[in-house]
Amino acid sequence: MPAMPKRFKRVIEDFVCFNCGTEIKGGGYTDHCPNCLWGLHVDNNPGDRASKCKGRLKPVGAAYDGFGYMIEYECLKCGAKKRFGASENDNEELLISLVERSGAV
Numbered sequence: 001m002p003a004m005p006k007r008f009k010r011v012i013e014d015f016v017c018f019n020c021g022t023e024i025k026g027g028g029y030t031d032h033c034p035n036c037l038w039g040l041h042v043d044n045n046p047g048d049r050a051s052k053c054k055g056r057l058k059p060v061g062a063a064y065d066g067f068g069y070m071i072e073y074e075c076l077k078c079g080a081k082k083r084f085g086a087s088e089n090d091n092e093e094l095l096i097s098l099v100e101r102s103g104a105v
Ligand SMILES: [Zn+2]
Pocket: 017, 018, 019, 020, 021, 022, 033, 034, 035, 036, 037, 038
């Protein structure tokens, strides 16, 4: 197996979803899986990657705010509540079911 070419450290990272195994290409704003919508508690503020928690963020609800979906999360490790904006290639069926679950239409 050839050695991996040396690469510059990238802020944008590709990762494999711990929950559903989807390979995710980092787009700079990728803080959750577009397929199952689960995320990781890596940020204190969106995008800063400053959290030491690294717990799994369960999508517990969503709301449509007129511009896009906001997904509500609860961290399974520390219990923190988070909100992320959905990205355009997120699983819309799942988003809609989350909106229905959270009761905000
Ligand atoms: Zn996933």
